Amino acid sequence: MRRGSWIRALVSGPAGAFGAGWLVLVAAAAVVAPFWTPFDPFATDPYGAWAPPSTMHLLGTDSVGRDIFSYVARGATTTAVVAVASGAVALVVGVALAALGSLTARWVRDSVSVLIDVLVAFPTILIAMALAAAFGGSLAVVVVAAGTGYGVNIARVSRAEIRRVGREDYVLAARAAGVGPLGVVARHVLPNVAPLFAVQVSLAMATSILAEAGLSFLGYGASAETASWGRLLSDLQKFIGVHPGTIVWPGAAITLTVLALNLLGDAVRDAGDPRLRRRAPSAAPDPADAPGVVS
Amino acid sequence: MSLEISDLSIELAGRTVVDGVSLSVGPQERVGLIGESGSGKSLTLLAVLGLLPDDAVVRGGISFDGRELVGLPDRDHAPLRGAGIGVVFQDPTTSLDPVRTIGRQIAEPLRLHEGVGRREARRRAVDAAAEVGLPDPERIVDRYPHQLSGGQRQRVVIATALIARPRLLLADEPTTALDVSTQAEVLDLFARLVDERGASLLFVTHDLAVLRRAVDRAAVLADGRVVEEASVDDLVHRPRHAVTRGLVEATRATTWRAR
Amino acid sequence: MIRFTAGRLVLFAVGLLVASALIFATLRLLPGDVAQVIAGTTGSPAQVAALRAELGLDRPFLAQYLDWVGGLLRLDLGRSLVTGTPVADEIADKLAVTLPLAGLSLAVGLVVGVPLGVLAALRRRRPLGTAASIGGQILAAVPAVWAGMLLIALFAVTLGWLPTQGFPLDGWSDPAAALRALVLPAVTIGLVEGAVLLRFTRSAALGALDADYVRAAAAKGMTRDRALVRHGLPNVMLSVVSVLGIQAAGLVVGAVLVEQLFSLPGVGRMLVADVGRRDLTKVQGELMTLTAIVLAVGFVVDVVHRAVDPRARERGE
Numbered sequence: 001m002r003r004g005s006w007i008r009a010l011v012s013g014p015a016g017a018f019g020a021g022w023l024v025l026v027a028a029a030a031v032v033a034p035f036w037t038p039f040d041p042f043a044t045d046p047y048g049a050w051a052p053p054s055t056m057h058l059l060g061t062d063s064v065g066r067d068i069f070s071y072v073a074r075g076a077t078t079t080a081v082v083a084v085a086s087g088a089v090a091l092v093v094g095v096a097l098a099a100l101g102s103l104t105a106r107w108v109r110d111s112v113s114v115l116i117d118v119l120v121a122f123p124t125i126l127i128a129m130a131l132a133a134a135f136g137g138s139l140a141v142v143v144v145a146a147g148t149g150y151g152v153n154i155a156r157v158s159r160a161e162i163r164r165v166g167r168e169d170y171v172l173a174a175r176a177a178g179v180g181p182l183g184v185v186a187r188h189v190l191p192n193v194a195p196l197f198a199v200q201v202s203l204a205m206a207t208s209i210l211a212e213a214g215l216s217f218l219g220y221g222a223s224a225e226t227a228s229w230g231r232l233l234s235d236l237q238k239f240i241g242v243h244p245g246t247i248v249w250p251g252a253a254i255t256l257t258v259l260a261l262n263l264l265g266d267a268v269r270d271a272g273d274p275r276l277r278r279r280a281p282s283a284a285p286d287p288a289d290a291p292g293v294v295s
Numbered sequence: 296m297s298l299e300i301s302d303l304s305i306e307l308a309g310r311t312v313v314d315g316v317s318l319s320v321g322p323q324e325r326v327g328l329i330g331e332s333g334s335g336k337s338l339t340l341l342a343v344l345g346l347l348p349d350d351a352v353v354r355g356g357i358s359f360d361g362r363e364l365v366g367l368p369d370r371d372h373a374p375l376r377g378a379g380i381g382v383v384f385q386d387p388t389t390s391l392d393p394v395r396t397i398g399r400q401i402a403e404p405l406r407l408h409e410g411v412g413r414r415e416a417r418r419r420a421v422d423a424a425a426e427v428g429l430p431d432p433e434r435i436v437d438r439y440p441h442q443l444s445g446g447q448r449q450r451v452v453i454a455t456a457l458i459a460r461p462r463l464l465l466a467d468e469p470t471t472a473l474d475v476s477t478q479a480e481v482l483d484l485f486a487r488l489v490d491e492r493g494a495s496l497l498f499v500t501h502d503l504a505v506l507r508r509a510v511d512r513a514a515v516l517a518d519g520r521v522v523e524e525a526s527v528d529d530l531v532h533r534p535r536h537a538v539t540r541g542l543v544e545a546t547r548a549t550t551w552r553a554r
Numbered sequence: 555m556i557r558f559t560a561g562r563l564v565l566f567a568v569g570l571l572v573a574s575a576l577i578f579a580t581l582r583l584l585p586g587d588v589a590q591v592i593a594g595t596t597g598s599p600a601q602v603a604a605l606r607a608e609l610g611l612d613r614p615f616l617a618q619y620l621d622w623v624g625g626l627l628r629l630d631l632g633r634s635l636v637t638g639t640p641v642a643d644e645i646a647d648k649l650a651v652t653l654p655l656a657g658l659s660l661a662v663g664l665v666v667g668v669p670l671g672v673l674a675a676l677r678r679r680r681p682l683g684t685a686a687s688i689g690g691q692i693l694a695a696v697p698a699v700w701a702g703m704l705l706i707a708l709f710a711v712t713l714g715w716l717p718t719q720g721f722p723l724d725g726w727s728d729p730a731a732a733l734r735a736l737v738l739p740a741v742t743i744g745l746v747e748g749a750v751l752l753r754f755t756r757s758a759a760l761g762a763l764d765a766d767y768v769r770a771a772a773a774k775g776m777t778r779d780r781a782l783v784r785h786g787l788p789n790v791m792l793s794v795v796s797v798l799g800i801q802a803a804g805l806v807v808g809a810v811l812v813e814q815l816f817s818l819p820g821v822g823r824m825l826v827a828d829v830g831r832r833d834l835t836k837v838q839g840e841l842m843t844l845t846a847i848v849l850a851v852g853f854v855v856d857v858v859h860r861a862v863d864p865r866a867r868e869r870g871e
């Protein structure tokens with residue numbers, strides 16, 4: 001499908017439109033926030049703590065008087081960085097493992113296959129805990145854990161597709177013509193599995209945002225000097241007895257962003273490659289449709 | 296029993312796939328619907344059964360024993376299926392539930408329509424299995440579909456379709472998925488059983504040679520429209536429409552090669 | 555069947571082995587001297603040296619690893635670096651909270667996710683089905699800790715029906731009190747897991763709707779909905795079972811987060827604390843235990859799935 005019509009099809013449905021719209025908003029906040037927010041996100045104001053939403057503080061203030069709107073906006077930057085970095089890591093890990101697992105010698109393929117099946121069971125959070133124990137908690141730990149965790153899932157999902165493409169006539173022709181395995185991958189295999197990867201990367205990003213929220217909540221993600229939606233949840237949790245309402249803002253921000261990514265991923269899948277939607281009658285659905293890890 | 300299809304139109308995803316088809320089947324008649332794939336023949340059968348996809352738009356009329364079927368809600372249409380109208384679909388492998396024994400699947404119409412108990416149902420399933428020529432009926436009813444051959448599975452499907460004694464039997468390319476030698480056997484079985492029960496038959500296929508063995512009269516479908524309707528004998532020896540002639544040519548070519 | 559089970563058992567063992575290697579390797583990647591880090595700035599060189607000898611850090615890497623694996627096989631997970639108590643005992647203690655929590659969460663997830671998923675498929679063009687589907691999408695995007703906090707805010711703070719956090723000090727001696735403490739945590743994890751199950755079940759049910767055998771069943775005389783439930787569902791259930799193994803990972807993740815949120819004395823919360831204290835021996839043991847649980851669930855699910863699917867029972871049964 002041509003690129004222009006592809007994108008138009010993407011945002012035509014309500015789900016795709018919402019997803020794209022919200023993500024544009026988050027991206028805008030992420031880009032602008034480091035340079036300007038209504039208030040300094042970290043400026044405390046003990047006398048102005050727990051202010052309700054007003055024209056001055058759009059979302060009110062928290063336990064130490066920080067402007068929640070500014071904090072959430074700066075948190076968008078953190079979220080965006082984590083999501084993009086995790087997506088990139090997941091893609092690299094996924095492609096590498098998948099390529100290793102499909103286009104190489106038999107023994108390499110088999111061992112990678114076993115490795116993938118075993119690694120898929122590893123919950124991201126345990127990977128993160130292990131890394132945090134060794135290196136201390138940080139956003140880098142989150143990115144590596146989420147990226148690797150989901151990358152293995154991507155490898156598992158795309159294994160079958162890569163093998164299928166690898167058997168197609170035009171690939172065999174290329175190999176017969178002497179094109180090396182790397183060239184085959186780059187020129188023939190990758191473009192055809194690209195839609196599948198696009199969907200998986202958006203899911204990887206969504207998962208990483210949830211992972212960051214959880215790990216920052218535990219104290220092993222973002223540091224105190226970094227604005228993070230997960231950390232804000234953790235800060236507000238102590239006061240849930242007296243101020244239960246404030247938790248809405250960071251939580252909604254996380255939920256909407258993850259939802260937007262999931263919806264966009266679905267829309268990409270439906271619009272980009274109609275083949276991915278069809279199922280053979282009475283065939284079991286692909287377990288790949290269930291994300292490997294929920295953080 | 297009477298089936299009257301009047302000016303039936305079916306629209307799917309904006310395309311008109313069946314366009315003004317009219318056909319009637321009387322008591323103990325054997326009628327065929329023949330045409331290339333995509334001509335709308337299977338959809339016509341599905342319309343009679345009320346099993347079209349959700350987004351299909353149906354216009355016109357289908358009258359079964361005086362009862363209008365188009366627009367009938369599913370819960371009123373369902374009781375007619377199995378007992379009044381039976382059907383044999385094309386692919387026996389996908390038509391059978393992989394996790395139920397074939398005995399239970401054969402007997403299911405009985406349990407639905409006649410409220411037959413388990414023991415009795417099993418006994419009649421064994422009888423039905425024997426009737427369609429399945430080997431070792433007592434034991435085969437406890438087998439699962441994947442344990443049977445293609446031809447055996449189609450016999451199971453036929454047994455299921457006929458067990459509740461429907462007045463009308465629909466068949467959608469019942470032999471296409473089978474290999475050539477099994478095809479003839481199954482066709483003969485079909486014809487015999489329909490005759491014995493005095494049922495009517497509406498048989499859909501793309502193969503004129505198969506049609507000759509199964510029905511007496513047929514309508515030729517092309518692009519969703521009936522282009523010719525006559526006795527099979529006339530269609531084969533005195534084809535009038537180009538499409539019919541094309542079908543006759545195709546048959547001759549195949550039989551030549553078979554020789 | 556025996557051959558299949560044996561094969562899966564081997565895979566399970568390999569999984570445990572790979573996990574142990576990865577965990578061990580990662581933890582030893584600690585930059586700098588482990589003993590130094592643990593002793594901190596207050597330890598004298600003699601103390602650090604003693605600590606190093608005690609931890610066996612002066613021995614070759616491989617020897618240390620084999621020592622640990624040997625211990626694992628005897629279910630001896632070493633002693634805590636901080637308190638000196640046997641790790642295995644502490645973990646066993648905490649499992650009395652984590653395992654029931656995981657089980658309850660899975661139950662909630664199944665009860666919420668599967669019926670709603672089927673509903674979403676059966677009524678897919680009508681408001682009820684669309685609502686179920688959208689509900690699932692939203693739930694799948696909700697972070698577990700936020701869901702937990704919202705539940706606390708509603709049921710514990712506002713309504714006062716359930717405790718905000720904590721677990722009875724005397725454990726399970728009062729089962730009712732213990733269960734009350736686990737309700738909100740289990741529902742939290744269960745809702746999130748349920749969302750995943752909902753999407754999967756819906757997808758499986760939609761596939762079954764189009765299936766030829768479901769249509770053939772309707773052709774025997776039942777409505778299409780009933781055909782889907784009677785014939786489609788068992789096949790759908792079979793695929794749901796196959797996915798449960800992957801769900802186990804989600805349950806562990808949920809347990810770690812939720813035990814922290816609700817202050818439950820489980821393995822997850824202990825892990826979080828021990829990572830902060832750099833108690834590597836305990837962390838190793840805890841990670842290994844949790845991973846073993848996930849792999850074990852996967853193994854059991856595979857075997858059960860195989861046992862229940864008639865297509866797999868072919869040879870000589």
